[in-house]
Amino acid sequence: MTKTSTLLGKPLSRVDGRLKVTGEAKYAAEFNVSGLTHGCVVSSAIARGRIKKLDTSAALAVPGVLHVFTHENRPRAAWFDRNYQDEDAPSGSPFRPLHDDELVYSGQPIALVVAETLEVARYAASLVQVEYKTHSHETDLRARRGKAYAPREGKGGFEPPPKPRGHADKALAHAAARIDAEYSSPVEHHNPMEMHATTVVYEDDGTLSVYDKTQGVMNTQKYVSKVFHLSPDEVRVRSPFVGGAFGSGLRPQYQLFLAVMAARELKRSVRVALTRQQMFTFGHRPTTLQRVALGVSAEGKLEAVIHETVSETSRFEDYIEVIVNWSGLLYQCDNVRLDYKVAQLDTYTPIDMRAPGAAVGVYALECAMDELAYAAGIDPLELRLKNYAERDQNEDKPFSSKELRACYQQGAERFGWARRTPAPRSMREGKQLIGWGMATGVWEAMQQEASAKAVLSIDGKLIVSSATADIGTGTYTVMTQIAAETLGLPVEDVTFKLGDSSLPMSPLQGGSWTVSSVGSAVKEACEKVRERVFELARKVKHSPLAKARLDEVSFDGGHIRSKEDPSRAVSITEAMRHGEVLHIEEQTVSLPDKHKQSAYTLCTHSAVFAEVRVDEDFGTVKVTRVVSAIAGGRVLNPKTARSQILGGIVWGIGMALEEESVLDQKLGRFMNHNLAEYHVPVNADVQDIDVIFVDEEDTIVNPLGAKGLGEIGIVGVAAAIANAIFHATGKRVRNLPITPDKLL
Structure with missing residues (x-):
């Protein structure tokens, strides 16, 4: 017992x-009922324009095809207010599938073929003929950089970066050592093992049982009820198991709308499951262009922090991430200026992806800290300890708890950081250049x-x-x-x-x-x-x-x-x-006890140490060791908690070395939309990973004292690997992912 x-x-x-x-365990596309029909989505081939003609006659002629839904024949009752926002929606007007003939991004759903079997639906979908009127599109963030704008305060819940403190530009100019560099991160797609799918069971009384891949059944229920003018009692949503989501399931995706629309119109049960290629047609981690400038005194104290970012959003919504604020929080500095802008592109709206904002913002900051350490002639770990923040200067609040010093100490000891020789290219075994790098991680603790x-x-x-x-x-x-x-x-x-x-x-x-x-x-x-x-x-x-x-x-x-x-x-x-x-x-x-919590800043912290081996001739990189020390409050189950950190670290390896959704700017389309060409780490890429949970007691965050561990595992990992690559090679690559061509 x-x-x-x-x-x-x-x-x-x-x-x-x-x-x-x-x-x-049953997932959304595995709930079967008698008479279930199948829907297959037809996706647009252009990024911007209009549909001149949709010919569905060949598809409708296929035996077993029940209906082909388009903007021309969709049920008129099935719609929703242009201003309706789901629980995780940014400000703006949500995308509405099959609304009209306008095309706003490549891969947009333009038809749904419903048939008695999946095979028939897919075949018939290939027969739908489309003629387009193409308009010019813009999908390159660098080209749109000059048209970036600062989101308005309060828009979509956005809180702008803290107001400048001190005189950052002046302090930077007078610093004993400084760096001023641009870092970039590309589009990434979530790519969970389970593709997005919805099975709608049409009950005899007209109510709907919806099995959806989602991170929130109540959000899905509210969405369906609002869009289709149903009471919550008429829609029951279930999602007992989810095969990974990482943020892609926070918002209802378009297959949900299409499946419910078809089921209500046909009065049949309908399943719509997206293909792996179609998983690249909604949401992604946005591209970022980040300038980080840091200045330090002769004693190694930070005198200036400047962090400016431009990231992407769609034409129809303002997607906003907290990217720069971490730079005013993580280290002690009296002269800080932070700026954040977004530029509209002809793509779908980005969506949250594991540690949104922090994964990319802390990457740039922590690489800049490493560069500053070399410029000042200070050990990277020592530089961080010299500038340790005992208080959140952004909000002028104490931390509810902060055991980051212990993370540094325990992580460095376990990793053997003291044996590191500081000069780049100073550690090797034959043709293998060995590099050691480290970085800090931070994420907010919320209830x-x-x-x-x-x-x-x-x-x-x-x-x-x-x-x-x-x-x-x-x-x-x-x-x-x-x-x-x-x-x-x-x-x-x-x-x-x-x-x-x-x-x-x-x-x-x-x-x-x-x-x-x-x-x-x-x-x-x-x-x-x-x-x-x-x-x-x-x-x-x-x-x-x-x-x-x-x-x-x-x-x-x-x-x-x-x-x-x-x-x-x-x-x-x-x-x-x-x-x-x-x-x-x-x-x-x-x-949450907001009165109690409002007096404090609540965060998880980590210290990540990474070892890489770089082939001197070929520029190939292997991450051979990672040690991550985590301060996340009370750890309720070290086994599941460790799995969360392991997953975050593996993703961090992919972020540093492999993951990138490649846009063909002429077509405005992601080209490597499969797991053969969208590279993620596999078993051979992952070697020794050591996770340390640092004891941390917090009586402020919640009654359990647990801060949460899902996001913190990835934060800082890409930076630690990038810094290790510089230590190994002497070459600083500031654009993720760090592929062999960039090192050669």
């Missing part, structure tokens, strides 16, 4: 693991409003539920641990339910806030159940706990025990039987 007193903080294996490895329900039955079984998601992060497992520990039950007696819009309200799963938000709600709901069952235990005839207070007992192994004398105990089932209570149900809404 698993003792709950040791559950939190222990490496419990995933409770949903067996379902996944045996194939019993959102969330609700959870706990139902304890007389047989001692507990069911806890919330409409949250598990995109592979271990939500099922950690929530089970929280509930089991709170009520002193074995893990096998606890079931956690998620991914269903009929369950208690939950925010989108993103931003590393799920444990702090939903976990806090689960804890609160179980605590309310605990109070009620304790009162029943006190009333048991001759109860040894009759005069005890709640704080004088512990819940352990299905029993309520006196802390003073554990032999004095009442079992949960005995208490409920005596009280003639079949089940105890409690539901709660957990809210």
Whole structure:
């Protein structure tokens, strides 16, 4: 029997693991019903213009084809306000599939072929003939740089960078050592293993059961209800398993709209699943062009920080990321100027991708810090320690907790940083140039409003539920641990339910806030159940706990025990039987303590150390070692937490060396839209990775003290690798990814 007193903080294996490895876990495109039809999306071939003619006759002539939806025949009732915004939408007007003949980006859906089988739908879709009127397009951020603008405050929830402090330009000019350089990062696409798909089951009463790949079933439900003028009771959304998302599932994607539209019009169940190529036709990490200028005194103290960024958005929405603010937060400096602008391109709106803003902004800052260390003749780690920020100067607030010094110390010790020889090209083995680099990582710790329900039955079984998601992060497992520990039950007696819009309200799963938000709600709901069952235990005839207070007992192994004398105990089932209570149900809404939290800056931190080997003749790079030391508050499950950091580091390797969505500027189209040409790290690219969780206590962030770990794992990794490559080769490459041609 698993003792709950040791559950939190222990490496419990995933409770949903067996379902996944045996194939019993069902994903959005795997829910089958009788009479299910299949939709195939036809995508536009041009980036900007209009549809002159759409000929669907050949497609409609194929046996088994039920309908071809286009802008000319789409149901008129199925539409939504131009100003409607889903939960994760930026400001502007959302993209509306099949609205009219206007084309605003390459790959835009222009028709949906629905047939009795997937094979027939795909074949018929290939027969749709389209004539275009092409307009000139602009998809090159560098060419549009001069037309970039500063987003307005409050637009789409945007908070502009902090106002300048001190006199950064003047301080830079008088610094003893300085660097002033431009760094760039390319478009990346999420490429989760599971493609986006929606299965809409059309029920006999006209209601819809929607199985969607999403990071928020409630957001999907609100979207469908609003767009199709339905009540929430007419739409139930489920997403019990998600095969990776990384931000791509935060917003409803166009296959959802098309599947619901077709199901309602045909009064049939419909599935629309996107192809891998079509996964490149919505959202991406935006291109960035970043200027970072740093100045340092002769003693190594930062005297100037300037960080200016231009990134991309679409023509119809203002997508905004927090890219530059980290540079005013991470190090102590009294002269700081930060600036952020966006430029409109003829592409789809970018969407959040793991650690949005920080992954690219901290990359530029940390590479610049490395350059500054060489310019000043100071060890890169020492430079960071000399400028350690004890307080957030952006907001003039203390940190709720900050164990970054310990990250530096433990990470450097584990990595062996003291053995590094500082000169570039000074470490080698034969033709292999060896480089060591490091970087800092930072991400914000957040808590959102969330609700959870706990139902304890007389047989001692507990069911806890919330409409949250598990995109592979271990939500099922950690929530089970929280509930089991709170009520002193074995893990096998606890079931956690998620991914269903009929369950208690939950925010989108993103931003590393799920444990702090939903976990806090689960804890609160179980605590309310605990109070009620304790009162029943006190009333048991001759109860040894009759005069005890709640704080004088512990819940352990299905029993309520006196802390003073554990032999004095009442079992949960005995208490409920005596009280003639079949089940105890409690539901709660957990809210962040904004009054308490507002006085502090809440962040996770990391220190990343990387070793690379670069072939002197061919310029090929292999990352041979990474050590990442993480300060993320209380770690509730080191096993699932470590997996999160490992995944972030592997992605950081891809970001540094491989990942890039290549745009053909003449066509305005991403050309490497498959996993053969969009390169990601594979097993052979990933060698030794060491994860350290630094002890950190935080009583401010939330009742659990957990800060979240999904995002921080990637932040700083690309910079550490880039800095290691410079140390190995003496060549500074500021444009990601760092491919062999750039080193040669």
